[in-house]
Amino acid sequence: MEEKTLPIHCMMCNQQHKEGLKLLGKYICTSCERDLVECDAGELRYLHYIFRLRALFSESITN
Ligand SMILES: [Zn+2]
Numbered sequence: 001m002e003e004k005t006l007p008i009h010c011m012m013c014n015q016q017h018k019e020g021l022k023l024l025g026k027y028i029c030t031s032c033e034r035d036l037v038e039c040d041a042g043e044l045r046y047l048h049y050i051f052r053l054r055a056l057f058s059e060s061i062t063n
Helices: 030-038 044-062
Strands: 020-023 026-029
Touching: 020 030, 026 030, 030 044
Parallel strands: none
Antiparallel strands: 020 026
């Protein structure tokens, strides 16, 4: 991987990416987005995503 600053900082995996989905002023990279869509309810990582999204939504409501 190249050592340069990429425009997208993914809030899910905390890594820099070339492109991603903007959601409430934050970004989810395309691989995390795909992961989120494909993962099954009940999986641990699904709970992790929901937790992160809930934190994000409550943040945006407060502001
Ligand atoms: Zn990501």
